[in-house]
Amino acid sequence: MYDQLTIVAAVANDISASAAKLTALDEWNTVARDALPTHVRIWLGMMFLNNLAALAFVWRRVAARWVFGGFLVSHVLVIGGYWGSGTPILAGQVSLFHIIFWTPGIVALVVKRSEMRPWSAYSVWATLVFVFYAGSMSIDIRDAAVFLTHILSS
Known part of the structure; x- marks a missing residue:
């Protein structure tokens, strides 16, 4: 388990460093997304699909509805x-x-974690949500702070 978390952290760190070439005050548009390195675009695509996969669980899982x-x-x-x-x-x-x-x-996923059974489709999906959101938030927190500072100082 520790080795898997280390690999996930290394990948998230690499994604974060590569995506950092796009600054918080740059436009987020098709041109900007197309200019991202391939592995970052793959990460974004997989994260998008994982978010859509929540639809498989929304009828029976409250946390999936929130996600x-x-x-x-x-x-x-x-x-x-x-x-x-x-x-x-x-x-x-x-x-x-x-x-x-x-x-x-x-x-909601943390609060409802008792609903997760080892290796169920739901627990695999929820784990991927955590991985993707942790990777994304490693960039988002910094960029949101830069954006808010810019807006408040304008």
Whole structure:
């Protein structure tokens, strides 16, 4: 188990370092995402699919509802903000939405952890949520702070 966590931490650290080339005040758009290294785009794609996989559990698991709801709301706000107003969405703004809307899902998974049975589809999915969110939050916390500092000082 310790070896697996070490590998996950190393991968998350590498993803974080590679994604850091996109700063918090850069636009988060197709051009920016396409410029990310391939392994970061794969990480983002796998995280997206894992979030969608919450749909397999939403009918029977409260925590999955929170995870999917946070994922949905954060994406609707980003898409609505970009398409709805034409205002550029900044990477730090996306990070802030992740922190605000993904945290309740993580809390729900911790609170409802007794529902997880070893090696069940649900526990594997929940573990992947933790891995992806930890990797994402390693970037999001810093970028959200930069974004908020920028907004408050403007």
